Amino acid sequence: MSLNVSNLTVHHGAICAINQVSIAVPTGKLAAIIGANGAGKTTLLRTLSGLKHPTNGSIMWKGEKIAGIKPEALVRRGISHVSEGKSVIPELTVRENLELGAVWRRNAKESKESIDQVVSIFPRLGERIQQRADTLSGGERQMLSIGRAIMAKPQLLLLDEPSLGLAPLVVEQIFQTIRDLTTAMNLTVLLVEQNAMGALKIADLGIVLNLGKVVAINHAQALIDDPAVRAAYLGY
């Protein structure tokens, strides 16, 4: 188990957003985290990436405690977080957005190689490499965000609602890419999604959060087949 969350509790002021959550994700697996709005999914990712401090509990990554460590330090330990919505810096070009992800590695040659790698995964970014990021479509921005995260050569990838606001065809593409990346790069992935079906279909593991608590953890397919989950989140 490379990621081990134990009894994690996180507060927003007086409100308890995450209530004694325990999750274990094996290396190289894709875990889909689904649940209604306000269930605590985003807070969970933000705590894992260091943007938020937990009130209680522990987070173990590769055998080390990481709760409360700053985000920029966690990036150096292999954690990349693609946050919800605006994860792209509009005033910078596509190339600059990508380069940003590798600045901390201080290796210009590696950085260039990584950009080539990202462009081969997302050819559309290659076409627009010199353009400002605010000229990109929603789908392209999402690709850019993920691309930037990959530039850091992460081992743990945290994705917050990558499908948000995107056309179904684009969503399919992105989900497929995420799945391919997970396998190809042996990534451990936490995929938070409102699009529960799409997420579960590409996932190995499924986690259902409700009001800050884990209400179900199982193999993704088992959750898809579960009538309660179906009724609540899959719409049928």
Next chain:
Amino acid sequence: MQKLLETFLIGLSTGSIYALMSLALVLVWRSTRVVNFAQAGQAMLSTYIGFEIASRSEVFWLGLLFAIAAGALLGAGVDFFFMRVLFKHAVSGPAAVVAPVIATLGLLGLIRSIVGLTWGGEFKSIKSPASTDGFTIGETTIPFSALNLLIIVTVFVILIALAIIFQRTNLGLSLRASAYAPEIAQLAGIRTARTRTIGWAIAGGVGGVAGMLVTSFNFLSPYSLDLLLVFGFIAAVIGGLESMVGSVVGALILGIALTFILNYVGTSLVFIGGFVVLIVVLLVKPDGIMARGKVRRG
């Protein structure tokens, strides 16, 4: 026609010094969302240090170098020891609007007092690095001097250097990213706090240059840089605090406009002229010249 040209050139020279100040202010605003009035104080202290070196060594440029170094150290110091403390005691309530502004005003007063206590209030002067006599072309002498030219060239060089740093280096990329979107930069692995301090150091160094350049033709006193601050700030606001290019443009416009008022209208209206320029610009574009699209209010 000749007067027009003279006015324009002198305005350019004046405006380019304002450009340094306004650039420094915008740099700090973008990275910290604070208007650092203490920048005038930092520039002042750096200039006094530069003055000491310049008068002892009789070399202006050595003094300038020391002023830059002092400015950079001061800038980093203010960010590290002052700003971080300020933000830790983050403010809510009615004073939230006012608190950071007031804090930097207080810091300005503090630095000024320290400078006054150390050096006293008498006017000091530095020997100018270039002639202040107007250029003579044929039979006419225009008020534009070698010093004016030197100022324009110096500022130009600095602006180019900054542009290179910001656009072509990793440091510049980190600085821009940390200023535009600090959280995204953090998630990309940028040490935003450290980067911000570096930004403040750069702003401080630039302020030191501005102070030294002003002092090359003006007396130095604990109050001599106040105008630089005011006009630098006005220039930054005209340019729209969000854009570094805008601040330079705004400063040049302001410098030229003020010189026009000086030459064609009369000395005393210079300040009110600055105010009018400001109001006119803000009436048309409340977020400054370079602001794009939507106006964000209140």
Next chain:
Amino acid sequence: MGKKITFFIILGWVLLLIGDRVDELRVYQGAQIAMYTIALASIVLLTGYSGQVSLGNGAMMAVGGYAAALTLNNLGSPVWFAFVMAVVVSALFGAFLGAAAARLSGPYLAGTTLALAVGLPEIANQFAFLGGVPGILFDVGLPPARFGEEFTQYKWFFWIATFIALIALFITSNILQSRYGRTWRAIRSNSLAAELSGVHSGRMKILAFTISSALAGLAGAVLAMTISLVAPGAYTLALSFALVTGAVLAGVSSLPGVVFGALILVAIPEVADVLANRWGGGENLNNYLPGLIVSVLLILSVIFTPNGPGENLRKHHHKKM
């Protein structure tokens, strides 16, 4: 309402009694304190309540001072009318400024008012009828004969200033506690929400500027009275900064706090003088020690008690409960 009137009357009476007991210097300082309370009230209204940061209230004071002096000298009017004109003229200026500034926020507003603070006093140098650098005389005349020979000029200043200050504070207090005050605070905390509730935030902001400038102008006239002069040198940028400082020290949204702030503003130069002399005098010390004390106080108070000392006391009280 009745209680408030009684309070102010008693307060006035007490102040006048105190004025009888203390020496000339203190009486004069009393007049200065009264002047500062009015000026600080203008900041409390503008910044503390309507949330607009202005670095230019000193300029508004200048407007009031000049209006009063010009009225008195050129129209030969009674003194009280000069003060009224100070209020009216600066209110007009304030309305105009407010209209120009209503669309501005935060630093843009601060920048504009800063430019005003630097630029406005300079106008006096340009136009002859404004008296140039030496300024114009503003002489409110000797105290009435029936007060007796013991009644000095400074005491007369003190009485007039205190009377004006009490009236101004009374009116301001009523305005701040009315729905205007509530509306301003609504705009300050969330302008968008206020607009959606039907508040014309633009108009309210202009109103705040108008009233604030009226107060500042009144304070400027009182200042002119105490030095018997209006000149650009009396309304410098440093004055505007001092006002903001005093307001923050006192609690920027607390009207009662203005008395505290005014006391500090008057006390500091004196304390600094004493300290400077104790520490061996010397010109530098005299000139720059007051500034040092003010700055340190300001920084400490902004960091630790940004909403005025009252806030910390309230918090403490809460904790105990």
